[in-house]
Amino acid sequence: MSTELKKPSLAYSLFLLIMVISIIAIGMLVFQASIQIMLFITLLTIIPFVMKLGYSYQRLEMEIFTSMQKALQPSIILLAVGILIGSWIASGTVPALIYYGIQSISPKFFLVTTLLFCSIVSLATGSSWATLGTAGIAMMGVGQSLGIPVGVTAGAIISGAYFGDKLSPLSDSTNLSSAVVGADLMTHIKHMLWSTTPAYIITAIIFTIMGLKYGQHSANSGDVAALTGYLSENFHLGIIPFIPVAILFALLISKQPAITSIFIGALAGAVTAILYQGVAISDIFTIFYDGYSVESGIEEVNTLLQRGGLTSMLSLVALFLFALGVGGLLQKSGVLEVMIKALTSRIKSQGMLVFFTIITAYFTLAMGGAFSFSAVMTGTLMKPLYDKFNLSPENLSRIIEDTATQSCSLVPWTASGLFTAAALGVSPFIYVPFCFLAMLTPIFSLIFGITGFTMKEKRSGGGTSHPADILVS
Known part of the structure; x- marks a missing residue:
């Protein structure tokens, strides 16, 4: 008889995220441990907490390996x-x-x-x-x-x-x-x-x-x-x-x-x-x-x-594997979805929509460990809201690129972060403060979201396009 799977509550999801962040941060900052070993410890630590939602160990092991295959x-x-x-x-x-x-x-x-x-x-x-x-x-x-x-x-x-x-x-x-x-x-x-x-x-x-x-x-x-x-x-x-x-x-x-x-x-x-x-x-x-x-x-x-x-590159490969394993567990358990839905339920204006899109892109990038994960999750979860606000899809795709694409090398455990650090021989903690383009572009996205400038609306049957659409055409 199979165990019924439970959807995590917002409180439980927040608890798991805080635990993940705390284990990694304490290990690295207090004990100067490598991020690889802290991610491995985190991966093993959260397994029993996810099992409380009804997942068997065998199923979680399969999900971890499936996620790691992306690496x-x-x-x-x-x-x-x-x-x-x-x-x-x-x-x-x-x-x-x-x-x-x-x-x-x-x-x-x-x-x-x-x-x-x-x-x-x-x-x-x-x-x-x-x-x-x-x-x-x-x-x-x-x-x-x-x-x-x-x-x-x-x-x-x-x-x-x-x-x-x-x-x-x-x-x-x-x-x-x-x-x-x-x-x-x-x-x-x-x-x-x-x-x-x-x-x-x-x-x-x-x-x-x-x-x-x-x-x-x-x-x-x-x-x-x-x-x-x-x-x-x-x-x-x-x-x-x-x-x-x-x-x-x-x-x-x-x-x-x-x-x-x-x-x-x-x-x-x-x-x-x-x-x-x-x-x-x-x-x-x-x-x-x-x-x-x-x-x-x-x-x-x-x-x-x-x-x-x-x-x-071997230490970086290990880092990538363990990061994807942790991200895969958080995704499969529904923790990420619960957190994102809790955020998006508060959206009441176009400016707030853009702000939460930016937060969602960064959040899924950090948790999923890959741009592709962030793009798919952000695009899938946020597109219905852009339709609700009568906004063209390129508004959403622009924000995804302004955030997840440009910042994927700034997160140490993403594929791009690992590759960048390895290719240039510099720790992300050293180069992040000087990645000005990645910092500035989302600011313009947010300004446009608040003011409405360049935020293209969907074309109706006999309507006209947004003025910004005319300017870039």
């Missing part, structure tokens, strides 16, 4: 990127990008140049991950050599990468956001320009001002000379090391699968390393697994080049 593809991508980074250092690709970047970019305009460069790459490829794993790695190296704080450089990279990602018709997040609410893709992209454009301009101004400040205190010229001297003496530079970059971009732009594209890019780097840099074939396999290793006697060189390898 398989991004985890393999993470491992492939680890291999790619090591391969591209050995091939001279990363050293060449760093060397020529130092030679050509003015320290005063480095940050805004980084923002623009990463924006262009992301628009062309439709992938923030591809941008972070290629242009991002190179610009981190250049920034470090110029004495720019790593968090600031990472903030410029991430802002550019996600600006291009959300506005590119090639992007998975852009297509998913429009599809889940039933909005036309290009209409959705045009509608995002209202909130994204002013936020991007302000972000560019901020990075320009910060660049002028840091450009005056750039690294000692002797340190830069030592770094560039080592790179030119120990690597064959020139145009050949850029071949792996061209191959990877060509594959991504032609919409080839990310996993195979990244690994082919890594293989291209390996071939370049063997034929152009003189690396032994046996060393390539070591680099694939453990990453590139160097003992140059120069701290800057060791910091920049001792990176990559499959093993560098």
